Amino acid sequence: MTRERPGAVRLGLLMQRCGDPDRPFGGLTPFARRVIGLARSEGVSALGIDPADVDLATGRVRGLLLKDGRWTPAAGPLPDVVWNRYFRRDRDDLLHEFARRGIPLLNESGLNKWEAYQLLLDDPMLREHLPETRLMRTGADINDLTSQYRYVFLKPVAGAVGRGIIRASLQPTGLTRLEYISADTGQLRAVEGSRPQLDRWAQEREGSYVVQQGLDLAVFYGRSADVRALLQKDGEGRWQMTGMGARVAAADRFTANLHTGGNGVPLGLLAGAIFPDDTEQREVLELELQSLAVRTAEVVDAAMGPMGELGLDFGIDSQGRIWYIEQNAQPGRTLFEHLGREDLAELAHRRPVQYARYLAQAKSARAAGHQET
Ligand SMILES: Nc1ncnc2c1ncn2[C@@H]1O[C@H](COP(=O)(O)OP(=O)(O)O)[C@@H](O)[C@H]1O
Ligand SMILES: [Mg+2]
Incomplete structure (x- = not known):
């Protein structure tokens, strides 16, 4: 059993555990490996935990970390911040308990499609972009x-x-x-x-x-395409656009999700297909997407409490008009691999760790402030 480094901010990556010792977190194992590895360089000690690893009565967790590249059991006190990548909804009780104990959570399970639509409808800027x-x-x-x-x-x-x-x-x-x-x-x-x-x-x-x-989505080589944006908070708690890309649906598909065979392409290529002769329009489109995305993140964040990241889907119709499609509080990051943007993939894994550190430090600064007065 390994002990964690003392003094470091403790980040719990909440994920569903499975039986395979080489892939203890199933499809999320490469994600966990990457985050735990880079967290060290951010002064954060990250631990992969399944909800069943949390003992609220004693305030201890058991989990897995990487030691010399191998998954190794580790134990420690409850984490300072929890990054929720547990996609099932059967342990919301645990998420609420973290919140009750003042342990920030990235993210709550998120709004469903209907809740998000109603929320955004109240915003004068976003309303115009809702189908x-x-x-x-x-x-x-x-x-x-x-x-x-x-x-x-x-x-x-x-x-x-x-x-x-x-x-x-x-x-x-x-x-x-x-x-x-x-x-x-x-x-x-x-x-x-x-x-x-x-x-x-x-x-x-x-x-x-x-x-x-149904939106009359712009087509790219005869296939319908949409836009995915990944918004994340940075090490100072501010929303940043980590990256955007277009996704092109597979043949015979009306969904452009990568999971349904969609293919990621640079946004500039889609913008070029929509405005073949007008580079200024392409730039305007990208800027407008950027500001809509940040605004959407702010509105969702204000309603949900501390979020670290948000994936947003937008449609662009054949006239170049932007439409909001949906928001996702537990976004994937494979788009950047499709785009060949290893730099953005790296940033997409690093930013939530930096934001977690910011939250933990803000919390201990508040606690110290309380002691002084
Ligand atoms: N109103 C719509 N008009 C045209 N295409 C849509 C519409 N809604 C969704 N799509 C397509 O289906 C995909 C999946 O829809 P989305 O709402 O993002 O659901 P999911 O949560 O399953 O990703 C979108 O990325 C887009 O390609
Ligand atoms: Mg989607």
Whole structure:
């Protein structure tokens, strides 16, 4: 059993543990390896912990750190800051308990798609960039939108990585066509249903989808594309744009997520496809994306409490108009690998560590202040 370095800020990386000793945190193992490695150079001692490793009664945690490149058990007091990369929602009790004990959390599990939409609708600057969106209560919510827009997107309220998204459209026959990716075959499938069938379908899933105006997204070599921005707080607690890139959907896909076969390309290439003859317009587009992204992060942050990072999806339509698609409080960073931007990948792992150190130091400065008075 290893002891942590005394005096260093302690960062707990909360992740789901699995049985494989070489990949103890499953798909997040490379992420954990990287963060724990670079944390040292930031004077932060990072430990990978599963919720089951936390003993609130004794205020101790057991976890894993890297010693000579090998995963090694370690124990210590509760971390100063927790970085939440635990994607299940079955241990929100633990997250609340950290908060109650004054242990900052990066991040809370985040807002769902409907909560985020309602929040952003209150902001005069952001409102103009929101596609029409409703919480699906009845088939009429789908029907109202399919009669106005060529395509309508049905998205699981708490969904992510492109999973479960359906594209609906009203056919000349009066039937509604629903397109989706089959969970069994991974192939694009379509069904058509009458109005009573649609009503029944919606009723069985009431409240679990948002219904959204389909955007006429800009295309890149015939495939629809969108934009992902990673916003992170820096070592002084200020929001920064770590990086942006475009994602191009795979053939036969209407989602550009990297998980659904999308491919990352530099934003400049997409901007160039939208404004082939106008470099000034391209620059304006990038600046506008940048300021919208920072504004969105500020609004979400103000509502949620201390967040370290936020992934934002934007659509750009064929006229170059920017639309907000969604926000993600537990964003991935593989886009930068697609872009070949190792520098941005590095920064994307380092910034939350610097922000965690800032939070821990601010907290101990406050505690010291209390003692003096
Ligand atoms: N309203 C829309 N119009 C056109 N494309 C959309 C729309 N909403 C989502 N998409 C496409 O589907 C992808 C996934 O949608 P998103 O809302 O980000 O859900 P997820 O949480 O599953 O990533 C987007 O990145 C975009 O490519
Ligand atoms: Mg998304």
